[in-house]
Amino acid sequence: MSKARLLIVEDDVDIANMLRLFFKSQGYEVEVAMRGSEALEKTRQGLPHLLVLDIMLPDIDGYEVCRALRTNTRTSHIPILFLTQKDERSDKLKGLELGADDYITKPFDIEELKLRVQNALARAERESLTDPQSGLPSGRLIEDQLRKIIRQSDWAFMDIRINYFDAFRDVYGLIAANDVVRFTAMLLSEVVDEVGTPSDFIGHAGGDNFVIFTTSQAAPRLKERLKQRFAEAVLSHYNFIDRQQGFILAPGRGGEMIKTPFMSLAIGYVTPAMQPFTDIREITEVAAEERRRDALLAAG
Template identity: 55%
Template sequence: MSKGHILIVEDEIDIANMLRIYFSGQGYTMDVAHKGQDALNATRKQLPNLIVLDINLPDMSGYDVCRELRTTTRTSHIPIIFLTQKDERSDKIAGLELGADDYVTKPFDIEELKLRVQNAIAASARQKNVHPITNLPTGGLIEEYLRGLMRQTRPWAYIDVKIQQFDVFSEVYGWSAGDEVLRFMALLIGEVIDKYGTPDDYAGHPGRDNFVIITHADDVDALTENLARRFLDEIQQHYSFIDRERGYMLVSDGNGDQRVPLMSIGVGYVSTMTHHFSDIREITEMAAENRRRGGSGESSTNNSDDILTAW
């Protein structure tokens, strides 16, 4: 199992390759970006557990990259270690003031950097309640974010998403295949938010087969319907050819083989456009109830009920 996903942002190719090879050998999955904008694009595709960020980049400074990551809701929790040739006290203070978690000066000791990476990822998991598979915020952070939203006047919607038949899939295909589905789901949510949401939208992972999206989008139905359709289309790749062709799994129990539908998602949401919420529990319970009723919105009738209804 991977120890975590690291994004290296470094324009010196030799250093970037050395770090990629070293940390891959230590059990991490790696991505490398040579420009600041490439790094920002990479975080939109997949959230890393940690970013090692050079300050001197060809298109924008590492400070600007850090500022963008810290002011974007979905990436604000990712630990950042600055890696730079600058050794001035003022440079270190500037990086830490932007929210960087650590600062390493070139030339550096690779073993020391490894320990700093390990410590930063561990501290993030302890303090920020991040899911180890998807790197999305879990219960504590989601509640904290909701409390802040409830003090604001800008309208928003809370979307409850559940992967149906996920537990059966994991039993048949194994826990590793189940983890891949969770990573796929996190990536899909990020892509849908990019297309149909806003830069301030938020995604969380409170439970193994349960995800949440908090969006300021004007058209929540477009977001949820696209999410459901893409899930149905793309989840097929996680099944064997035989299961894809017949459209279900065969699962043995005491009564013989039973047909179990392929995974789908159930979606329900609530919005401050139509409700005033007094506490967080009211929000989560109402959204979950709408999901169980099979509608994406606040009534059970929806043009996409055939897609969104739970099996």
């Protein structure tokens, strides 16, 4: 997988710095939070792939942080590894009952902690819980949400894809393209916070394809705001010359260089008011058709 993002939640400055430096040396992206409330805010701003979470924190304890993450649709999938001085069986059981993935007691062996982190990340990827690029829910978790909403009366399923993403990757390379994927994941989260609902679910179906589960009322404004925000912010991923000329030159199917527009979002969504759905495949197929129609309209 690409660089996994770890969030270390630890109020002991020495331990926090030691863990930050160690895991950075192992190739991870690492952020540190000294308080539980800060950890929840950082998680909301950008999903980490895993939390190393101390239980004894100065504001809310690690149990409360874990409970908040597990009860939020958008963060319930993130692996959590408790790090604590407590060694009582009851404390371990409480953490595991809340949904923690593992538990290690201070003082700890740093190599053992590294292996536990690696195992938790590998398990999440193997079980199709998270996309390795974005850290968003993927695979099975998206399917679980589809099975959940089909039994409800008010929902909207949004299928989102990045137009001209392949051309951008051909010109700017894989690393720049991966940056666009991570940027898009963060943008979706920001816009859902802005105009969506607290229970909205954001998923990454793979590559340049994302999904949002929301309400039928929120879907139209989410679509409009996502397109607007993406069009404004994506320009920063292009160099000055391309921004000035308003397009990029990308190789066509025959190898010739053709003018290609900047990336944009194609978004299609479906609600139960449009037609009755009896199978989750119908939901995804109709949403994909709506998304393709949206792409054609944008292409003019």
